[in-house]
Structure formats: C-alpha cells, structure tokens
Amino acid sequence: MERGLGYAEACFETFRVIRGEIFAWPLHAARLQRGLQAFSIGLNDDHLARLYAGCIRAAADHGHDVLIRLTVSGGEAPWGLFAAGGEPVIRIQAMPYHAQLQPVQLTLLEWHHPPAARVAKFTADYALTLRALQGVGHANVLFSHEQQLLCAATANVMIRRGGQWWTPALSAGVLPGIIRQQLILAGVVHEAACPVTWLEDCEAIALTASGFFVRNVGSIISEKGVLMKAGRCDELTTCLAGHAGVPEDMDA
Structure with missing residues (x-):
C-alpha cells in the first residue's frame, strides 16, 4: 500500500x-x-x-x-x-501556466469546525477543504471562522485598509504561504487579526499564492450581498517584481 x-x-x-x-x-x-x-x-x-x-x-x-x-x-x-x-x-x-488576468469574485464561507494548524501543505488538509466546499460548486471562496477571516481555498488573503496591507495572523487555519511570508518580511504587509467586518470598509483585497503570485479580488459575495472591492494592489506586485522566478509582468 x-x-x-x-x-x-x-x-x-x-x-x-x-x-x-x-x-x-x-x-x-x-x-x-x-x-x-x-x-x-x-x-x-x-x-x-x-x-x-x-x-x-x-x-x-x-x-x-x-x-x-x-x-x-x-x-x-x-x-x-x-x-x-x-x-x-x-x-x-x-x-x-496560463495567466488568470481577470479579478476573481469570492464567496464568503464560514468554516464551521475548529480549523486545524497548517504548518505545511499536508494533502489531508485539502481533503477537509474539499468537504467544506461541497455544495458550493466552485473553489473561489474566502473562509472565515467565528467572524475572523482565515484564507481562500488555495491562497492567502491580503486586505488593504487605512492605506496599509494586512493579512490574517498565523493561527489555526492559516497557511504560512511563501508569497505571504516574502511580503511580510519586506514590510509591505502586516499580520493582524482580521475581522469579517473589515470587508465592509477596506480599500482593496488580493489573493497571494505561488501559482499566480498576486491576484486582485473584484468582489465578495456575502449574506449582505455583493461587496465591491476592486482596488489596486501595486504595492504587492512591485515588492515581488524583478526577483528570479517572478513573471516579468506581474499582472500575468
């Protein structure tokens, strides 16, 4: 076996x-x-x-x-x-690799069970993610738990609020993403507890992952309706641009 x-x-x-x-x-x-x-x-x-x-x-x-x-x-x-x-x-x-140029629309989804610690990319963790996505029909979701934002299904989330980029602090359910770590080390993004209410007055939202690096979030669907968040994420892409292994056009 x-x-x-x-x-x-x-x-x-x-x-x-x-x-x-x-x-x-x-x-x-x-x-x-x-x-x-x-x-x-x-x-x-x-x-x-x-x-x-x-x-x-x-x-x-x-x-x-x-x-x-x-x-x-x-x-x-x-x-x-x-x-x-x-x-x-x-x-x-x-x-x-085929570029995903359009901003993504996310659905806010509650992670109903206590999330587990994610120190690495364990295949078993993604089995739990698949179970959580049953009935949704797609993977473009933003998970929250007890009114705190966690991450997307396969990416970390960055939130621009008050002129500063934030990301949910490492805790149960938050993957220590590589792009996330680089942006934090560069001082461009700060860790904090990110309540769901931040979605109502933030200036922009982006996803980060080593597949697409940075991707704009165009809008989020929640129980309150559609929250439009199509803002720029130039600070994030500029921080990564020019490094070895990074696409020349960060929008691609």
Whole structure:
C-alpha cells in the first residue's frame, strides 16, 4: 500500500518555474521538510538538490513558464497504520501556466469546525477543504471562522485598509504561504487579526499564492450581498517584481 494514498501521509508544494528559476525555492524546501518531519520522513540536502533539479527538468519539457506540483509521500509499505514505508515516493507534475488576468469574485464561507494548524501543505488538509466546499460548486471562496477571516481555498488573503496591507495572523487555519511570508518580511504587509467586518470598509483585497503570485479580488459575495472591492494592489506586485522566478509582468 502506498502511504500517501492509504493514509494521506504526504505533503506537496506548488510553484512556477519561470525561465528555469523557482522563486524562493529555499522557503518551499523548508516548508516541505517541516511537513514531512511530522511523519518522520527526512529529506537531506542531497534529496532536496535532486528534487530541485527534477522540477527544473520537468519544466523544461513544457515551456518557459510552467506550473509544478511536487508531492512527496511515505512510499510503499505493508498494510497497517504504523507499517514503516520504504523510500519516499516523489511525484513531479508539470503543466504550462496560463495567466488568470481577470479579478476573481469570492464567496464568503464560514468554516464551521475548529480549523486545524497548517504548518505545511499536508494533502489531508485539502481533503477537509474539499468537504467544506461541497455544495458550493466552485473553489473561489474566502473562509472565515467565528467572524475572523482565515484564507481562500488555495491562497492567502491580503486586505488593504487605512492605506496599509494586512493579512490574517498565523493561527489555526492559516497557511504560512511563501508569497505571504516574502511580503511580510519586506514590510509591505502586516499580520493582524482580521475581522469579517473589515470587508465592509477596506480599500482593496488580493489573493497571494505561488501559482499566480498576486491576484486582485473584484468582489465578495456575502449574506449582505455583493461587496465591491476592486482596488489596486501595486504595492504587492512591485515588492515581488524583478526577483528570479517572478513573471516579468506581474499582472500575468
């Protein structure tokens, strides 16, 4: 039995390879290691070097701007919850990246159960996300819990309010995103508890993820109706522009 399939003993990273370079690869590698350590799966520097080279090779077959999903699982093992796996199984999936230019419309959705801590991209966490999305019909949602904003289904959320960009502080349910971390380290975005009421008077909202980097939110559908939030996010894109592995046109 493959441990990733049988017990969700797996973590993954998603990112783009642009002109043969990955933005902030060391942060992706560190997060992947952190997640796998929870399963006692160790990746040394040699493993990580081979993973990096494998992603670059896979991307080269698909063009100059390629979306990669790198998954590492526990490997083949006998049946049983605590049966030790052999060598970890590594899967590298690659596809040409196609730009999403239009601002996205989000639906505000309550996460009804207490959210779990998300120190890495555990595949099991996304099974819970899929369950939460049942009946919605799409993944363009903004999750909240007990009147506090968390994140989108597959992205972090940035909120511009009072001339400053904010993002929900790391807590249960908030993924430590790579783009999120870079913007915080640069001083462009600050962490804080972000109540749902901020949506009513904020100046702009954006999503961040290593697939699309930064994407404008055009509007949010809530129980109160449609909240129009189509504002600019130039401070975010300017902060990332020019780095290796970042698209030349941040709107793409």
